[in-house]
Structures are given as C-alpha cells and as structure tokens.
Amino acid sequence: MSVFSTERRIRFSDCDPAGIVFYPQYFVMFNGLVEDWITESLGIGYHQLVMQRRVGLPTVRLEADFKAVSRLGDPVTLSLAVERLGQRSLTLDLRCSGQGADDVRMNLRQVIVTTSLDTHRSIDIPADLRAAIESSRGRHGLS
Amino acid sequence: MSVFSTERRIRFSDCDPAGIVFYPQYFVMFNGLVEDWITESLGIGYHQLVMQRRVGLPTVRLEADFKAVSRLGDPVTLSLAVERLGQRSLTLDLRCSGQGADDVRMNLRQVIVTTSLDTHRSIDIPADLRAAIESSRGRHGLS
C-alpha cells in the first residue's frame, strides 16, 4: 500500500500535565498530515479544495488504539495509507511511530466523506481527487 | 445505566472554517466531561487525583461515530455512562446530542486505563474511585 509520511517532534503545545501527548492532539496532527498529503503528494491544493471549491472532508467514523506514550521532544513519524476508496468516502490508515517501525505509538482507522460545505451533504469524491488517489496507489503497484 | 450529563453551547473556538465543530474538539469537550463527572458526581477531586496522587487516565482505545454536524451556537448535551468497570480499565459510553435525544451528533466508546504518572504503567483503579463508580451505578439500580 502506498504510504505518505512526515516527521516532526512532539511539541510543548501537544502535551498535557503528564508531559505526554494530550490524545486529541494526535487528531490535530493527522488532520495536518491529510492536508500535506492532498497538497504535496496528490498535487491538489487542499486550501483551494476547501475554501474555493467548498468541498468538506468530515470524519464519519474513527477507531484509534493508543499503544505507547509519546513524550515532549520525541521525534515521531506520521504516516498515511489509503485503505479503501469508495464513491463518496475514503478510509485511511494512519499511524504515529517513534524510532523504528515497531515503536507504534498510536494508530487510527478513519473514514472520511466528501461533502458540500454549503449543504453539509455528501457528494461524490471530486474526479481530480479520485484520479490522483488512484494514480498514487498505482504508482506503487498496489491496488 | 447511570448517566452524567452537562450542557453547553458550541463555541467559536470549537469550530473550523466550515463553521462546524472541528472533530478533535469533541474529545477536548469529553475530557472536560470526565473531569466534571469525577469531581462533581463521584466526589473525587479530579485535579488531586492527577496532580497530587499522580494517577493518570490515558485512553487506550476509542471508537467514534459522527452522525450530524454541530454548528457554532448550537446548545448541546454531553453525556457519559459507564459501560464496563474492569480491574485497571473503564469503558465509557459518551454522547453529544442536540435538542432531543434523537438528535445525536456524535458518540464515542472510550476505554481508559488507570496508570501511575511516574512510570506510565497501568495500576489498579484506586479503591475510592472504584467504590464511587460502583455506588453511582448502584444508586440508579443498574449494573
């Protein structure tokens, strides 16, 4: 499966009084990862998609498992793979890892739908976004 | 099942450029609900539990379904019920509703473990917290 990933350090503002990531911040980090994936890997301007084209990408379902804590200053890798591409929805497999692929801190299965930001109703995945996702998966010889 | 609930309005700071709740903010809201439940309903000072007694309440698993959007200014009810009380873990059933119980915006099944904030290892649920939860469930004649 084609994987997009970025690296970052856990910041002070990500952490709670226990000195570890406050778990809702993982979702903020992954939201940024999806933005970067759409803009940098798929070549579709995320902000144009949202602000000009008025396409929303709300989450309808998620399942998350928290395996190990991430501490302030930890270097982590955030990665994204497309698990399923539907007509109006996209299932993503997201992961936060430390040093080494075995050091999984947290993983997330997230179902996103495409909507009109004017009506908040679901719409088909825009053709260019679909083509870019299919091409991205094909590039890596994976279905 | 015994239910603890609070009411609030969706605030500007909860919302995204689409004018609806940015989904990680639901988890921030529910984190506050758990604090209020422990302090107000169970009678255990949440901040003493965390800061003085060094008991952590990290999430190890969650499943969330987002059913309908919540908009800036919407009055919502946040509710919490204990689904399962284990030796070292607690499964909560959390919900955000609009006006009327049928208007479910989002629900969350969350597994929390009790840990030592010094070691980040799991520990038994403290006896007073366990007793308060059991008593709270009993008060309502429910298992």
Place this chain on the structure above:
Amino acid sequence: MSVFSTERRIRFSDCDPAGIVFYPQYFVMFNGLVEDWITESLGIGYHQLVMQRRVGLPTVRLEADFKAVSRLGDPVTLSLAVERLGQRSLTLDLRCSGQGADDVRMNLRQVIVTTSLDTHRSIDIPADLRAAIESSRGRHGLS
C-alpha cells in the same frame, strides 16, 4: 465600570507539561467570555452576529500581563469591562483572578474591531450592539 464575569475551573486541557495554564489558553477562555457577554449580558446572539450577519470581531491589538500561575483545578473568575467604545472599535479590559480580587493571575487589554466577514474590512459597530453596550454601561451609572 460595568463588569461581566463568569467562573470556571482550570481544566486538564488548559494546562501544559508544567501543570499550569498554557498561556494561549487564556485567550481561548477570554474569547468564550466575550461570546457569553454578547449573548447573555447584551442580549445579542453571538452566533447569529457571526454566522448570519457576517460580523467579525477580530483583535487588532492586545497587551497582557501574567502575574501568577493558574494550576489544574483552580477555580478562577474571568471578568470583562468595556474601557472604550469607539466608532469601529471596542477596548476591553479582561481579567483572570483566583479566590479574591487581589489574586490576579493575568490581565489583558484588548482592542477589537468590527469587520465584514466577507471583505475582512472594518465596519461601524452595528447599531444594536452599540446600543446594548451603551445601555449596559448606563445601567451601572458609569461612563
């Protein structure tokens, strides 16, 4: 000077790894206070003002002094007074205190302008908002 105030506890999500309020969170708290003031004290629906009437209330200048730390669980009072009411701007005097008026944690002088959310240009303060602010100040016999 007429004062609007609310009380709350410092929450886990407000705090940083030092166990004290992460300072940007004060601004989030005060943003909520301004919302409550407009809706509850002035009787103008804040969310209608922003979402339907498309009136923005961006900050153009602020000065803040942090006097003492606020810790997880601390009960605090957030208060707001109008220092100056201009044609297109409003200067607010905001404060976070602990127990007792002498226990000032942080104060903020904030200049807000009214804008059109369509152009992001300044506009006159809407007549009903101005009247409500003037009436609120008059109610307390203060200029």
Place this chain on the structure above:
Amino acid sequence: MSVFSTERRIRFSDCDPAGIVFYPQYFVMFNGLVEDWITESLGIGYHQLVMQRRVGLPTVRLEADFKAVSRLGDPVTLSLAVERLGQRSLTLDLRCSGQGADDVRMNLRQVIVTTSLDTHRSIDIPADLRAAIESSRGRHGLS
C-alpha cells in the same frame, strides 16, 4: 539583530469559522518557534531543558499587533529576534509575515522569564542558554 525564522503554511486547525487564523493560534505557532530556536539554533535541547532540567519559560508580558489576516493555506514566515537579554528575563521580537517582508500579518513583543518548574519562582537564565544566546547575537556582529 540576529534573526531565526521558519516557514509554514496556515493549516485548517489554525483557522476559525471566518476562515482566518484564530488569533490564539499565533501564540501556539510562536511557542513552537521558540522551541525550534532553542533546539536548532542555540543547540540546547528544549525538551531536556524543560523536562529533565525543570526550567520553565513562562511569559510575563506580551504586546501584540494584528495588521492583516492570514488565511487557510497561506505560506507564512515566523521570525524571532532577541531584543533584550536580562539576568532572569528575555525579551523577544516575534513576527508572522506573508510573502515579502512588508506583508506583516502580526507582530509580538514577548517577555519571558526563566523559572524553576518545581517552585514556579524566577531563576537566573542558565549559563549555557545565556552563552548560546550571546554567541548567537555575536555571530551576527550585533549587540
């Protein structure tokens, strides 16, 4: 004056229902900039400073001017210069700009003190941090 800067895009999670940066997020961005400056430019591990050495860097005063809005997707430059280095405090001049130095979105003058995270009392700026700041200013031939 020696300047440290980083570039980033304005993210969805930085923005409010008006589609522009929610102003407290500027302070979160600048908090990250200070972290990066300490770790990358000064060569002092920020997270060791905070977590192991228990040195806090709370803000005691800030003055901010918001000149122009930043929108979702805007590329911005965040820059930092040391305006004054005291015995127990540091005054920073922070700025968020768009394309070109004239396109200032927001600037911030921030006074930070060094504290013990155990007592929350001020302490002298640690010798290695002071030396690194002085060296950084000297490197650029500036006082």
